Amino acid sequence: MKNTVKIVSIVLFLIVLIQIISYSDQKVEWKGRIENENGVKVVKNPSEPLYGEIELEIEEDLVLGSEKDENYLFYRVWDIAVNDRGDIYVLDSGKYRIQKYDKDGRYLQTIGRQGQGPGEFERPVGLYLDKKRSIYVLGFFKIHMFNHKGEFIKTLVPSFFVTNIIPDGEGNLITTAYVRDERMQNFGVLILNPDGEISKKIAEFPGIPIIKGGSTFAHDYTPLLRVAATGDKGFVYGYPLEYKLFLADWSGENILIVKKDEPYHALSRGERDKIINERLERIKWPKNIIEDALNLPKHRPFFNRILVDDKERIFVKKRKSILDEGEEEEFDIFSPEGYYLYSTKLSFTPMAIKAGYLYYTTYSEQTGETKVIRYKIKNWNQIKER
Numbered sequence: 168m169k170n171t172v173k174i175v176s177i178v179l180f181l182i183v184l185i186q187i188i189s190y191s192d193q194k195v196e197w198k199g200r201i202e203n204e205n206g207v208k209v210v211k212n213p214s215e216p217l218y219g220e221i222e223l224e225i226e227e228d229l230v231l232g233s234e235k236d237e238n239y240l241f242y243r244v245w246d247i248a249v250n251d252r253g254d255i256y257v258l259d260s261g262k263y264r265i266q267k268y269d270k271d272g273r274y275l276q277t278i279g280r281q282g283q284g285p286g287e288f289e290r291p292v293g294l295y296l297d298k299k300r301s302i303y304v305l306g307f308f309k310i311h312m313f314n315h316k317g318e319f320i321k322t323l324v325p326s327f328f329v330t331n332i333i334p335d336g337e338g339n340l341i342t343t344a345y346v347r348d349e350r351m352q353n354f355g356v357l358i359l360n361p362d363g364e365i366s367k368k369i370a371e372f373p374g375i376p377i378i379k380g381g382s383t384f385a386h387d388y389t390p391l392l393r394v395a396a397t398g399d400k401g402f403v404y405g406y407p408l409e410y411k412l413f414l415a416d417w418s419g420e421n422i423l424i425v426k427k428d429e430p431y432h433a434l435s436r437g438e439r440d441k442i443i444n445e446r447l448e449r450i451k452w453p454k455n456i457i458e459d460a461l462n463l464p465k466h467r468p469f470f471n472r473i474l475v476d477d478k479e480r481i482f483v484k485k486r487k488s489i490l491d492e493g494e495e496e497e498f499d500i501f502s503p504e505g506y507y508l509y510s511t512k513l514s515f516t517p518m519a520i521k522a523g524y525l526y527y528t529t530y531s532e533q534t535g536e537t538k539v540i541r542y543k544i545k546n547w548n549q550i551k552e553r
Contacts, residue, residue, distance in 0.1 A: 197506060197553070209424040210505035218551055221500075221509040225525060225542040229272050231257070232538030238266065238274040241537040244528040246294040247518040251477075255526070257539055258294035258304065263287075265294065265302065267317070278302065278317040286311065286319030297334035298399050305332055310340070310363065323363030331394050333402045335417045339366070341402050343392040346371055352383050354392045356404050358419055369419040372406040376462050384460045386442045387489050388434070393473040395481075397503070403481060407468035412481065414505070425481075425505035431466040437490055439463055470499075476520040479503035480552075484516055506553045523547035 197217050202209045233239040242261030249255055253270030263281035268274055279288050293305030300315035310323040310332060325344070333341035338361035346355035346368075353374035358367040372392065375383040385391075394404040401416040414423040439458075446457050472484035481501040487493075496516055500509040517525040525542040 199506070204424060207421050207424055209426065212425070212427045212501075212505075212507035214428040214430075216499070216507050216509050217553060218509050221511050221546075221550065223511055223513065223525075224545040225513075226545060227540060228524065228543040229541035230538055231255070231268060231272055231540075232536055234536060238277070241266075241528075241539065244537055244539060245292055247526045247528065247539065248294045248296045249519050249521040249524075249526060250296055250300050253522065255539070255541070256294060256296065256302065258291055260291050263289075263291065265304070265317075276317050278313060279304065279311070285322065286313070293331065295332055295334055298336040301334065301336075303332055303334050303340070305329060323359070325359065325363050330391065333394055333396045336399070337417075339417070341369075341394065341417075341419075343394050343404070345374065347377070350377055351375070352377055354390075354406070356392065356394065356419075367419050369415065370404070370406075370413070372408075376460065378456075378460045384446060384457075384462075386446070386461055386463070388438075388442065388464055388468055388486075390464060390468045391471070393470065395473045395475045397475050397481075398477070398479045400479070403473060403475065405470065405473060405483075407470045407486065408464055408466070410469040412473070412483070412501070412505075423505055425501060427499065427507055429469055432488070433466050434463060435488075435490070438467070438488060441489055472516060474517065474520050477522055478552075480508070480550075482520060500550075502553050504553065508551065508553065517542075 195217055199210065199212045202211060231239055232241055241259050243259060244257055245260035246258040255268045257266045259266060263279060265278040267276040267278065279286055281288060283289060288304065288306060290307045291304050295303040302313040304311040308324060308328060312320040314320055328345045329342045331343040335341065340359040342357050342359055344355050344357055346353045351374055353371050355371045356369040357365050358369065360366040375385065375389065377383055390406060390408045392404060392406055394402055396402050397414060403412055403414050405412045410427045410429040412425040413421050415421050442461060442463065443454060443458055446461065447454060467488065468486045470483045471486045474482040480503065483499045485497045485499065494514045495512045498511050498513065499507060500511060502508055515527050517527050519526040523544050525544065528537060528539050530537045
């Protein structure tokens with residue numbers, strides 16, 4: 168009798184064990200659908216991520232910044248870029264220079280200085296690297312180019328206002344820019360040739376009305392185009408009044424469209440008043456004229472940043488209400504194939520994501536110090552891919 172009970176217990180244990188193993192091996196079912204638009208694959212994602220919410224476990228790994236050493240003294244860090252060796256490039260707009268460090272934080276080089284001559288900066292606002300480690304610095308109506316050694320090559324002066332650039336490594340630049348006509352300042356995705364001339368217009372989206380005198384008013388909810396490189400393959404761009412991402416090759420041809428089922432958030436009276444009143448404090452115009460000039464959207468933009476890691480996963484920072492004073496920022500994470508994998512939250516917006524690290528800059532009002540911080544994502548390798 169005892170043997171029979173023992174055998175039954177073992178059998179039941181094995182059945183339960185097999186069920187557990189079988190259950191753990193089952194793949195999570197993706198509930199979206201695949202369609203086709205004009206020959207382009209469209210991935211339509213549901214509102215819920217495939218693997219739910221993930222907490223990125225981060226710890227401080229490296230801190231750059233010291234008032235005692237000029238090579239580590241930052242004033243206004245505007246951008247950070249990291250190459251494939253882990254070298255860190257810090258664009259300090261306040262000191263008109265790029266500081267380069269190795270992966271361990273050792274100072275290597277200073278690139279650029281204040282001025283209007285070759286290799287000098289007036290108002291640097293963006294820093295970019297291509298696959299050859301060449302360096303591009305975006306200024307107001309200027310694009311400065313340096314080789315991988317930091318030696319100045321040339322400056323381009325486009326005839327329009329560029330807001331972002333993505334170098335393809337062959338001398339061409341994918342840009343987002345203001346495309347202006349008599350009535351509107353629209354947003355365009357353009358390809359510039361090595362001479363800074365437009366070789367192709369990829370897309371154009373509604374922008375900001377031009378009021379009397381040629382003025383336009385941007386604001387917190389202006390739906391600025393967002394763009395990021397997707398490794399060596401091309402780039403991704405999106406117009407944030409739609410939750411829709413376009414993945415394109417270097418020629419500008421769309422190879423994939425990614426959509427997500429996301430509810431619209433109509434602008435509240437409080438949000439509208441906050442934006443209008445901030446403008447009224449600076450310009451003493453009638454309120455109705457200010458409101459017309461602002462051209463506020465009917466709903467809040469879906470996102471205001473796109474980042475891509477070295478595994479070509481796409482991190483989309485969702486646009487929260489301007490009335491939300493909380494520190495948390497929400498991100499959607501997509502696979503390179505366009506599947507909505509995770510949602511996650513961070514207490515800051517990284518300037519770069521590379522090889523399992525987040526790069527960010529902080530400013531202390533108490534000490535006046537600016538620091539560049541690298542955070543290690545301890546569970547980086549546990550992030551699933553479809």
